[in-house]
Amino acid sequence: MKVLQDILDSARPAVTTGKLKPLYPLYNALETMLFVPDHNASSGAHVRDAIDLKRTMITVIFALIPALIFGLYNSGYQHYRALGMLNDSIGWLQFFTLDNFIFGAIKVVPMIAVTYIAGLGVEIYFAYINKHAVNEGFLVSGLLIPMTMPIDMPLWMIAISTIFAVLIGKEVFGGTGMNILNPALTARAFAFFAYPSFMSGDKVWINTSVEANQNVVDGFSGATALGQYATTGSNNYSAWDAFLGIVPGSIGETSTLLILIGGIYLIATGIGSWKIMLSSLLGAIAISLIFNLVAPSMISPEQQGFLAIPFYFHLVFGSWAFSTVFMATDPVSASHTERGKWIYGFFIGFLGIMIRVFNPAYPEGMMLAIIFMNVMAPLIDHYVVDGNIKKRLKRLKANAQ
């Protein structure tokens, strides 16, 4: 520790006054990451809570890590299974193997690295131009972006999507705290519309690259459960598999169980809004039940099948869980008022499942639902706050009489 502090101290003159001044934001970010500064309160309250934005962000990262590690195993598992290299009779006992993990890590770790380098690069550049410290917001975004990507996404696409998200999604609005859209979802939406062939369809969710003497098994389909529902009205994964996460999908979204654990951790620490999570759950259940009611009146059997599935299928398949726990709860782009959070969350669940079922072009609707509600959140807040203002005016009038 002392050694690190000495190195930082010796570099300080160069970055504060010397030639390396442009690197100060980077230096400051590194220094404050290694050592929480010893600043003392100079105005206002003399004691302060130990929480800061860094702790808030690392708490979200802690909550993401189980799902991420599971995603590494799952990437490898799906790959080897597609190649017929697993013994189907023992099923998922072959899940937590070193081979699976290494395969996933080789694929995913570079994606994470590229995201952080691209995103933090833009952040540090803007910190330098605008003369402020590097904000911690990207610590979470940088992990969320690769976790929402398919396994075979080329690194340069991830880099471009990330740069777009940080630049257009965040920095043009004034940086962390000022953005309207969730930056991680902005990156995913950009990738989705810019490179659709890499982001949707049946071929992208499982890596099926083969080496010599390897073949993809006969009858293999790489479609996700939702993809299958959209085309056939049924799927060949069980809800239990989907709950555990042993299904194809974006890297970090598959395991509902581990996302649930992450969600409980976020709620317990007070970092994630339980109101948004609960209301999104209620919204998803509400629309599913409505769909169940109207299913028989649908024309095509595929639609009938899709509409008739029980609500808990919707919760475990696709990205409802991941989006609700980690994307919808982003405090900056969500509704800022407590009452607004109920409305905001409800419609995310409601619209997400609705888009998923009704729009064949988008087998998953959570991304679009959240981005739409991000845009609507200020409007919701406006009416909630307006209610408070009106109440005050009413009191004034009653008083005047």
Added chain:
Amino acid sequence: MSKTHIIRRGLNLPIVGEPSQKLDLTEFVRSFALSPSDYINLNPKLIVKVGDKVRAGDCIFHDKSNDNIRVTSPISGEISAIERGPKRRLDRIVIRSDEKCEYVDFGKEFSADKESTQNKLLLSGAWTLIQMRPYGCIANPNDTPKAIFVNGMNSSPLAPKTSISLKGREEDFATGLIVLKGLSPRTILSIDVDEESKTLIEAENVEVHKFSGPHPSGNTSVHIAKISPINKGDVVWTLGAQDVAIIGHLFNSGELHLDKCISAAGSGMIEPRYVNVRAGQSLTEFFKKNAKPGNYRFISGSVLTGAKVEREGYLSAYANQITIIPEGENTDFLGWVLPGFAKYSMSRAYFSWLFPKRKYNLTTKVHGEERAFVVTGQYDKVFPFDIFPNQLLKSIWANDLEKMEELGIYEIVPEDFALCEVICTSKQPLQEMVRKGLDVLYAEMN
């Protein structure tokens, strides 16, 4: 029958150094000082010079815009120094006390006539004890308040209990309430729900309301919001129970005794307890005898709202407590990543939440850097008002006067944001912001 109001949102900081019930008389202090900056919105016109002899109750400076608002000497003696800051701003008037302690006689007579009561309060300087809402500054004698709120409780960390502070001055307190009754149609005394002192529970000439719950249940703004919320154009006057006793004493004896019984607490005190003090007194000797050696912060007031003073500092005019806590030292290696079993946080982001009953030796460390507002819904947990704190702060930030009014800035003063400031993830200077907002409005309205 008094009404009980229950406050649910709030936080009692688990801080060590509670005062014991022991009461000490402080020794005779030679040096006193008045700081114009203690009096919000008062523009001082100095009327003494170095070497002048003054008695306790003689005017030292008055408000430039209203000559009647006078700040008077707490002690008899000689003006020994006038300290000025940048741009000749008046920082401090130091008075060296003599041993005679002569008081100006303001007369014992008391008439129910509002004007003569006000005149006596103004002339003696006791008027400065009465604060007004909105703005939280010295009351304007030309206003007619819709009510006067006497705060008979204090829920701040390590605060003195009002019943202990009032001991021996019950009669003055009762007289003070009679005096206040003549100034406004409604006088309200708010007390702690667990209060046992008959002086407070059975106080006459006043409506008694009880409050329970965590801090800020003892803040006057909370009491006003529950009993008679401030609308645009309303004026409410506020003062503390000890201020009422000082006013009562003025009418009982004809003399201004700015004496208070306050708590001196915090982990930096050798023996946290109650002490008798007089406003403006030098704390040098007191700190020398009672503070532990080391790097400590001396606060005239509570850890939430007090003013930082030097080891050779003076007690500020409105302080009801003295707090001494350690200054934060040393950087914290990877402090934001490690479990943090010993770090206090209201959230459960650090694992110290596993020990919910533990008290902490809190330091002045900020634990992080200032950031933009990111987290929402956090302030609401400690802000028991029907006000949207984030939105109000942003309207202040944007200098949007109309929005500030609409969102209820008249109903609050900076101290109400103190807890929000403590738990703020983004480490924003909230009390400073609120003060700025109120100042802008005050300048616009007056």
